[in-house]
Structure formats: C-alpha cells, structure tokens
Amino acid sequence: MDRIDALRLFAAVAELESFTRAAERLGMTAGAASKQISALEDRMQARLLERTTRSVRLTDAGRALLERVGPWLAEYDAIENGLVAEQAAAAGVLRVSAPVDFGSSRLIEPITRFMAQWPGVEVRLEFSDRMVDLVDEGFDLGVRIGQLNDSSLIARRLAPAPIKVVASPAYLNAAGAPEHPNDLARHDCIIDRNKSAPNQWRFQRGDDAVEVKVSGRLTLHGARAAVCAAANGAGIASLPAWAAHTSLDDGSVVEILPDWAPDHRDLWAVFPSNRFLAHRVRLLVDHLVDWFSDGL
Template sequence: MDKLEAMNALVKVIASGSYAEAARRLGLTRSAVSKAVMELEETLGARLLDRTTRRVTPTEAGLAYYERCLAILAQVEETEAQISRLHDEPKGTLKVNAPMSFGTLYLGDAVADFMIRYGDLKVELILTDRFIDPLEEGADVTVRIGTPADSSLIARRITPARVVLVASPGYIEKHGAPQTPADLVDHRCLSYGHTTSLQRWHLTENGEPISVSIGACMASNNGDALRDAAVKGIGIAMLPMFIVGKDIAAGRLEIVLPHNCPADLTIHALYAPNRYLAAKSRVFIDFLVDRFGKRPPWDDWGSNG
C-alpha cells in the first residue's frame, strides 16, 4: 500500500475508532488496514494508535499526524478535481497548427467563431506549410490535408476536399484545353512542391487511378501562389476547391479535364493518443466537424463545375 493509501487508512481508523469499520469503508481486509498503520508507525518511529480490545484511539503523535493527513488528502482531492475539470471544461490555451492556405481562407474565421462560443479559451493558431512534428511543437490539434503519415497520432476525419485541374480563360484561349491526361505533358503546369523536375500528377480515368507526366513551368509549396499564377494565365494548376472555388464561380478560372480529376483529399484533425482528450481539444475538433463536415462551403462555389 502506498503512502497516500496508508494515510487514508489511518484517517478512516481514527474517524471510525475501529479497524473493522475502516476496512469496510475502504473495501479492504482488516489485516491490510492494520498492516498499513503499522508501516506508517515504523516509518515515523512513533506509535500513532493506542489499541484496546474495545476501541482504537489516537496517541498525541497520532492525532497530530491525523490532522496533517486530513489536510494533505484534501489537497490531493482538490488537485484531482481541478485536473478533471480541465478535461471536462474547455479552458486554458488551445494550440492549433494548420496549413497556410486553408488557415487563411477558412480556419481563421472558424477559430474566431469558436472563441465567441468558448470565451474562456485562449487560442494560438500557427499557420505554416512546413511539415511539423505536432508532438515536438506542442500542438494540441494539428489540421492536415491528405492521408496522415504519422501513426503515432490519432486522426479524426473532418471533411473531404475535392481537387480539380484549373486554368484561366486566357490560358485556354491561347494554348487550348487538354483533351486527355496525356496532353498535360505539352502544357505549362503549376506544380505543388519544391521543384519543376520530373513531375507527375495522379489523376483518375473511369474511376481508376492513373499517373501522368506533366510539363511543369512553376513549382511552389503554397497553394495560393499557384492559384495566383493560374489566374494570370501562367499555366494549369491542380488545387483543392477550397482554394479555387471562388475563382471558378467568378469566371477567373475554369475546370479542365473534369472527368479526370484526382481523388478527393481528406482534411483531418490530428492529436496525441492520450487516454483522456482534453476538453479544449475535443470541443474544437467537434466544432470543425460540425462546421465543415456536413457540406464544405467551398463545394458551393464549384457546384456548377
């Protein structure tokens, strides 16, 4: 029996005046309670209880130790209650990491509405296109687009993200629209990544995945930069609807190869596999699922695409 359990046993013995009654309240055997008290006496080098055949009473040292035990056990109980409330009530600081484009276009507004609902929470929203380790960065919730690669984290699906190929009307007028995926190798393409060399796009044909070479003229690790280039007629871009939907609706971009679009991406919320998920993280993830999961707002922009 550990020290706190032994203290609790002594408190129950003194409060009830009986080993048997203390054992009943604790759900232990009488011998276990007696042994715990004797171990305390041996550790302290002092007799804590006077024992008779009819009753157990505390010695002067036992009464002093009993009062200290009451205070210690009360502090432990209050500490446990405070920690439980942190998990039951959304309080403290919520640290969120997310990609730049999705963060600026949709997540920032969502976080503001979330904070209106949960006024006691502080939020640290870090937007970056750099791949981070959420555990090392101390993020409570990490929003990622695509298939999570880190099996040490738990991933909860928020919503799908439709991906399309787009080009500006000016580009199509000048270069024509590709008629088949194989035509992309002869077009100026805008590639997500760090290099224009040896690029391939993974599309679909009759519902089956295909991989085609592209003629990349620009590469960037930021979707907004690629969208800006596409709007100015630089080339064809493969981007999620949440980035290009408004441009499609406004006529600044057009979908090309609509029957060969890539498979949808999925937006996930990642968090550490703790046994108890803190309330601040739980309610934020629930909020994102409720806001984006039923019908993503960016799908409305491209409903005619």
C-alpha cells in the same frame, strides 16, 4: 494500492478512529485496509496505530507522521481535484496548428464561432505549412489535409478535401486543353512545393490509375498562390477544391479533366491522445465536425 493511497487510508483511519468506516469511505474492505496499514507500518518501520477491539488510536510515531503528511495530502487532493475540474471545464487555453492557406481562409470563422459559444476558452491559433510535432511543440490540436502517417496521433475525419485541376481560359486557348492526364507532361504546370510530391500528379478514373510527371516554369508555395497564378495564365494548377471555388465561380479559371479524379484527400482533426483529453479539446473537435459536415 500506491503509497499515496496508503497514506490517505492512514489519515482516514486516524480521523475516523475506525478501520471499518475508513474502508467504507475509500471503497474497500476492512480486512484489506488493515493489511495496507500493516504494510505501511513495515515500510515506515514503526507502529502507527494502536488497535483494540473497541477503538483505534494513533501512536506517537503515527501522530508525528500525520502532522507531516496531513497538510501535504490536503494540498495534493486540492491539486488533483483542480486538474480534474480543469479537464472537465470548457475553459482554458487551446493551442491549435493548421496549414497557412486553409487556416487563414477557412478555419477562422469556425474558431471564432466556437469562442463566442465558449467564452472561457482562449485559442492560440498558429499557421505553418511544415509538419508540426504536436506533442513536442505543445499543441492540443492540429488540423491537417491529406494522408496521415503519424500513427501515434488520434485522428478524426472532418470532411473530404477533393483536388481540382484548373487553368485560365486564356492559357487553354493558347496551349490547348488536355484531354488525358498524360497530356499534362507537355504543358506548363504550376509546381506547388507545399505538396509532398509536387511533380507527381496522380489520377483515377474507374479502374484506371495514371501518374504523370509534370514540370513548369513557375514554382511556389500554397494553394491560394497557385490558383492566382493559374488565373493569370501561368499554367495548369492542381489544388484543393476549396481554394478554387471563387475563381471557378467568377470564370477566371476553369476545371480541366473533370472525368479524372486527382489524389483523394481528407480534412482531419488530429490530437495526441484520447485518454485524459481536455473537455475543451473535445468540444472544439465536435464543433469542427459539425461545421464541416456539409463539406468544404
């Protein structure tokens, strides 16, 4: 039993004038309660309670201690109960970090739907393509795409995030369509510096794995910029399928090497710890799992 619990036991014995009833209130035996009070008296170097076979009374030292710690214990319990209630309630501030392109195009709608469902929650959504340190920077939740390397974070998979390789029909008519990933080394490829290895493109087909070193005249940051550049004939882009859907549908780009699967990626919700996780964070993670259950 820690010192706060010992003081709480002392206050209960003083209030109820009984070791037995105080022990019952705190879920312990009367013998254990008596030992804890004795240990507290040893630490205080004073006798706090007069014990008889029929009653328990405060000594002068005990009365002085209770006058000091009684209000403090009440305030401490109020703070503790308030924090527990806040953790359990679907209310309060949620700080969420996400990549710029994905966050601004695919995360706004589920976040606003969540806020409509839980009007007590305030969301502070911040977009950044750098690797944000959730703990040091005070974020409750991060949404990330790719492979996770930080083992200190708890991660929950939201959806697969496949990659597609695309180019405009005009570019392919002029430069020819690659028939094998190795052919990409001879093409103008759009280099996205947001990727961890922007010049190394990896492919898998069955048991065959290929890694190609690519180059190109255009270097940029972000999937939306890459698909726009590809649609304008700047070269071949490797980018998330969710970023290419509209351009594929309207025909401004076409998929190439469809039999070869580029690097597999996933969409994740990551957070610092499962222990003492605020209820509003759990609710948002569950909401995102449900929202992206049909994929991106």
